């Protein structure tokens with residue numbers, strides 16, 4: 001197959017600061033808009049991973065990195081941020097080809113990745129340790145130090161943003177990082193490595209190791225030299241990583257799946273709510289952990305609201321990722337579209353009605369790519385599998401509710417707990433409902449808004465720990481407590497037995 005685009009990174013991995021061909025299994029990256037080939041990449045072998053770990057350990061222990069002052073390390077992170085911003089168009093192009101996302105979205109993700117490096121440079125420079133209240137003649141200090149070698153394992157849906165959210169705080173904290181991107185989207189992480197290398201970061205502190213989760217990921221998780229795994233991906237893989245981490249007593253951060261509820265009360269501004277609900281589920285073609293995939297609408301407005309929502313959904317522009325008018329781009333892979341289509345079939349078997357969509361669009365560009373029409377299903381209860389399991393595609397399930405208590409109960413009746421959207425003009429009600437819903441993030445009259453300064457993460461099956469925010473740096477450090485004696489006297493407990501003389 002011919003490679004369709006000469007901007008794709010070469011078939012080389014970044015192992016311990018060196019570019020070289022991988023010795024592991026082949027990975028094929030395709031452009032989901034037409035299935036043309038981006039790159040066949042030789043992934044990392046066990047030997048590549050072991051070498052990267054050795055070099056990471058050595059580079060992290062090296063005094064040139066360990067003894068850098070916070071502002072010196074921050075300078076390196078600022079250079080990476082600038083490198084990403086300067087290359088934002090190139091990064092966006094590679095990521096759109098790798099994932100099928102619109103160029104508009106991937107450009108925004110690239111700029112947000114630059115912002116993440118800038119933010120953690122600033123957090124690093126302003127982070128303080130604490131002198132704690134002493135209960136005796138000593139100074140007591142609570143200090144933080146790097147963990148050592150950290151593994152970052154990322155999913156395919158927003159790779160540059162996920163990579164930055166792990167690599168930036170982990171490097172800022174003084175660690176070495178081994179980054180394993182998803183096999184469906186390996187290319188943009190290699191471009192990040194090129195930018196990091198140009199920043200002058202000492203060699204060995206970052207390796208980028210595409211390769212299968214079962215080989216590369218598993219080896220990283222189990223290796224004794226890896227002191228933390230920061231994982232973003234599906235709940236089942238995350239659970240397996242947590243089990244292995246327990247054997248090593250290793251800390252993990254787990255950013256996992258979701259089945260988030262959006263609740264529309266009758267008093268909501270309906271235009272604002274419809275636009276927010278559409279954005280919440282259909283942007284990124286629904287391939288988003290925080291997709292608002294369960295919509296609960298107060299019965300008094302249910303018919304009117306759903307009719308308008310369905311009409312608006314039909315007007316969304318489904319199209320090529322490079323077309324600026326496109327709102328809903330292709331899905332990442334044929335296997336993933338099959339899984340989305342399977343869920344719609346399961347929904348129909350469960351008694352759901354398709355209000356719009358429900359199939360791949362046909363004709364024109366659609367026949368060449370991996371498209372799926374924005375889909376709304378109704379007519380099932382919250383017990384249905386399509387209401388309980390993450391579909392990770394452009395599929396929304398709509399249900400009516402009668403009162404606040406029912407809305408809260410249905411929102412909480414799910415294994416996941418990532419996010420919740422509430423649409424109402426009554427802010428006291430928003431506060432009540434948002435307080436009662438078990439979720440890591442609550443949006444009121446908006447959805448899918450983020451700030452690197454605001455912590456993000458889930459509860460229940462949606463994960464463990466938080467990324468972003470000032471504490472995002474601490475997640476990659478271990479705490480050490482220090483006691484400095486100031487009494488200059490022997491301990492009274494043993495003073496009586498010291499005797500005299502030298």
Ligand code: NAP
Pocket residue numbers: 153154155156157158180181182183184211212213214216217218221232233234235237238240241254255256257258288289290390392418458462463
């Ligand atoms: P996934 O299948 O869990 O894979 C995620 C990463 O883990 C990939 O790099 C994968 O490698 C690797 N992996 C697979 N098996 C592994 C193992 N045994 N040991 C170590 N690593 C392993 O998830 P995905 O399909 O890429 O991404 C979609 C999921 O991510 C959804 O559930 C979504 O909700 C979640 N997500 C969560 C957030 C959040 O912040 N909460 C954000 C984005 C996405 P391979 O690609 O080689 O299999």
